[in-house]
Amino acid sequence: MADGHAVLNVTAADECIIDQGWENYTREDHNTWGTLFNRQMKTLSGHVCAEYLEGLRVLGITADNVPDFEVMNRNLRKATGWEVVAVPGLIPSRPFFDMLSNRQFPAGNFIRKPEQLDYLEEPDIFHDVFGHIPLLTNPAYADYMHAYGCAGDNAIANKGVKYLARLNWWTIEFGLIKNQGDIKIFGAGICSSYGESRYVAEDPSAHFVQFDLERCMRTGYYIDDFQATYFVIDSFEDLFTQAVERPFLPLYEKFRSLPPLTPFVLEESDQVLRRGTGGYWKDFARTKEKLK
Numbered sequence: 001m002a003d004g005h006a007v008l009n010v011t012a013a014d015e016c017i018i019d020q021g022w023e024n025y026t027r028e029d030h031n032t033w034g035t036l037f038n039r040q041m042k043t044l045s046g047h048v049c050a051e052y053l054e055g056l057r058v059l060g061i062t063a064d065n066v067p068d069f070e071v072m073n074r075n076l077r078k079a080t081g082w083e084v085v086a087v088p089g090l091i092p093s094r095p096f097f098d099m100l101s102n103r104q105f106p107a108g109n110f111i112r113k114p115e116q117l118d119y120l121e122e123p124d125i126f127h128d129v130f131g132h133i134p135l136l137t138n139p140a141y142a143d144y145m146h147a148y149g150c151a152g153d154n155a156i157a158n159k160g161v162k163y164l165a166r167l168n169w170w171t172i173e174f175g176l177i178k179n180q181g182d183i184k185i186f187g188a189g190i191c192s193s194y195g196e197s198r199y200v201a202e203d204p205s206a207h208f209v210q211f212d213l214e215r216c217m218r219t220g221y222y223i224d225d226f227q228a229t230y231f232v233i234d235s236f237e238d239l240f241t242q243a244v245e246r247p248f249l250p251l252y253e254k255f256r257s258l259p260p261l262t263p264f265v266l267e268e269s270d271q272v273l274r275r276g277t278g279g280y281w282k283d284f285a286r287t288k289e290k291l292k
């Protein structure tokens, strides 16, 4: 999740990697992790996909303490060949994509302060690890993340990062998935957010629309509020297939001359799975603001 925040100005991936410094976490840090973990497990219960819960189990991620990457990576590598590497925060797109293409997920090693429980500007270790890492134990999702990273260089060379960032936003960060006939959460930005996970689970305002690659690449977003629409995939296998079966370059060319789509208005072509009430957004003047 990188938008509009200070980003480290290095280029090579290995220059961004730091030691996690697990022994430096204070009791307060471990307590903050535990508070966030317990609160989210309660909020997500019954609403998060089975593959996510399986990932927490496989990696032994619990409320007890901030996960130690060295310990967690032993099981993550065994599951899908991925590993988590510590970075100081947001990194430039090129090293970010390079790391994903090497099956390395860059996770900030800092944790928010107790007074920042509900929202912080920049993704911390709770967002990156509790949000993003469990699903990397799922082979199809792990392959999707790898394919996503591999698309980075070509996107940078062809002014397509905006479209990749949107695909990232509507799937990796805020995606929903069909699970045993129900619609469940898988996006890291929802899993790690108290407010947004409750909004998705309990508030009828948002539309749920069938995932469509072009619709997602063309749909802008606001980085600091809940979504007006969530896109729903059939399965991680289907998401991977859709991401790799079509070359992205022709899409970048096509989109360049088209206006962005908005999550506030349903398109004729949208396969609507749930029409939201729009209640949360009805008084928001910002729906005119520029979308990313």
Ligand code: HBI
Binding pocket: 001, 002, 087, 089, 090, 091, 092, 093, 096, 106, 107, 108, 161, 164, 165, 168
């Ligand atoms: N850096 N640490 C980190 N985490 C991200 O999710 C991230 C990033 N840098 C760039 C970036 N994301 C975006 O460019 C992508 O979401 C497209």
Ligand code: FE
Binding pocket: 001, 123, 127, 128, 131, 132, 173, 188, 189
């Ligand atoms: Fe993120």
